[in-house]
Amino acid sequence: MERQKFVRYVESTQEMLRRFLTALCCGDRSLADDLAQETYIKAYLSSDGFREDAKFEAWIRRIAYNTFISYKRKLTITADLDEASAVLDEPTDNSYSELYHALAGISDKERTAILLYYMEERSVKEIASILDISSEAVRQQLSRGRQHLKVLMINAQLQ
């Protein structure tokens, strides 16, 4: 893919992707920006084989999710788990702190499924293709994520 064309795609999708990654990183804006940069670089490097213009958004989300997962893996290998959760527990944007803390309490897969379904309004089928799991598994993640979020949000409101 030509650079100009790629930059046009980035311009049209970057805000949506950064919003999604900010929620996925539980409010850590600088981490979300770093992951977004890494996502676009990875996409650019493998863009030669990309042909379907209409599916750019789904493709970029899949790369973003995989980038986030590999970041988390690296984090758990290099730092201990306490430090890892501390990183995600410190939102740089305080306007949604309650939501970020609730999101930090659920698993990465549940969080991604919830965000893609409710924030990005993606269908179960699309989420399944992004997460590379079955539609049934997505429904399970959504159901579990909803339950966990419910408990965490109620707890946050009580405190």
Place this chain on the structure above:
Amino acid sequence: MNDSDLKDIFAGFNPDLSPSDKFMARLGLELDAVEMIRERSKQQRRISRMALFVTSAVSLVAGFLLSLTVPYLDSLMIKLVGYILSDSSPKFSILVDCLPWVIVSAAVVAISLYTYDIALTVIGRRVEIRSIRAE
């Protein structure tokens, strides 16, 4: 908490993001770096191909020229073996037959390796000078 509650929570989700122009400028710099590395590795592949071509040509010529020396090496071996050993047993005659070709092959391999190394350096420098001039 049901579907509509969650939809309401996320409907108004609009966190503060860093300025888009800053994000795009940073990405632009990273893409420049990626393209520079891409260009470099493409150039490196081109240089390796050219060096390989030069090495093949030199090895072919060296192999041909060195194979012309085999009869001389052969007689030299016979003389040498005759000088060292008084009896000419058949097991040494095989050695005498093979050794000149082994020497020629080893020489061709050595020449090829050195040629590849030299060609890589020389062609690499030329391409670098040409690219600096072009800039």
